[in-house]
Amino acid sequence: FPFNSKKIVFVLGGPGSGKGTNSLKLVEEFGFVHLSAGDLLRAEQNRPGSKVGQAIKGYISAGTIVPYSITIALLRDAIMDHPDATKFLIDGFPRSLDQARAFEKTITDCQAVLFYDCPVSTMFDRIMDRSKTSGRIDDNEETLRNRFKVYLNQSYPVIQDYSTKDKVRAVSCIGSVDDVYNKTKLSISDIVN
Ligand code: UP5
Ligand code: MG
Numbered sequence: 255f256p257f258n259s260k261k262i263v264f265v266l267g268g269p270g271s272g273k274g275t276n277s278l279k280l281v282e283e284f285g286f287v288h289l290s291a292g293d294l295l296r297a298e299q300n301r302p303g304s305k306v307g308q309a310i311k312g313y314i315s316a317g318t319i320v321p322y323s324i325t326i327a328l329l330r331d332a333i334m335d336h337p338d339a340t341k342f343l344i345d346g347f348p349r350s351l352d353q354a355r356a357f358e359k360t361i362t363d364c365q366a367v368l369f370y371d372c373p374v375s376t377m378f379d380r381i382m383d384r385s386k387t388s389g390r391i392d393d394n395e396e397t398l399r400n401r402f403k404v405y406l407n408q409s410y411p412v413i414q415d416y417s418t419k420d421k422v423r424a425v426s427c428i429g430s431v432d433d434v435y436n437k438t439k440l441s442i443s444d445i446v447n
Contacts, residue, residue, distance in 0.1 A: 257362040265345040267370030269401040270381035291347035294328040317400035322353040350408040372427035
């Protein structure tokens with residue numbers, strides 16, 4: 255499968271920083287394929303007959319990272335489900351340096367990293383607000399505190415690593431949904447078409 259003919263943009267940032275919201279808008283306007291690693295894991299968790307569903311549920315409800323062999327297999331299959339697509343947003347992955355290296359080795363390099371830069375207090379407020387309706391098992395204060403810890407210790411180093419490779423496009427998450435999306439478009443205007 256010609257993975258190296260695909261343009262891959264990683265969409266990163268802490269819990270509630272706006273990865274999903276902006277990805278959906280980019281899909282609508284520019285026809286990216288959006289693959290949220292969290293959504294793929296939640297779907298696998300709920301798939302009858304899944305051998306790894308219970309394990310996934312344990313990691314997500316604790317706010318810790320699912321072993322990457324599981325996530326990479328799901329992403330790989332999802333990319334292969336779109337043989338004609340050229341532009342992919344991979345949302346919420348890689349979450350650690352070892353995941354980044356494994357994706358590069360077994361699938362392909364990313365072209366850029368879209369990074370939603372967001373204060374913890376803003377992320378906290380947005381997720382607690384979303385928790386009223388999301389139904390997500392990890393949208394509760396205790397798990398959320400752990401998601402922040404995991405983000406700072408394991409996931410933020412991925413952004414620092416890609417910064418040294420000049421791949422990071424940072425967008426502040428402060429402002430209305432429309433403001434943040436407009437900044438998003440400016441930051442990746444060279445990639446969208
Ligand atoms: N909102 C968004 N933008 C706003 C704005 N400008 N102004 C006001 N409100 C705004 O946004 C969050 C909320 O804020 C929404 O209610 C939105 O309307 C509002 P959203 O776009 O949903 O933020 P997002 O960054 O997508 O937040 P999410 O909670 O999805 O991020 P996480 O990274 O925590 O979740 P994810 O689904 O990626 O992962 C969940 C778990 O899965 C992980 O904790 C982990 O256990 C597991 N996982 C892995 O193990 N490996 C992976 O590779 C991926 C996930
Ligand atoms: Mg999301």
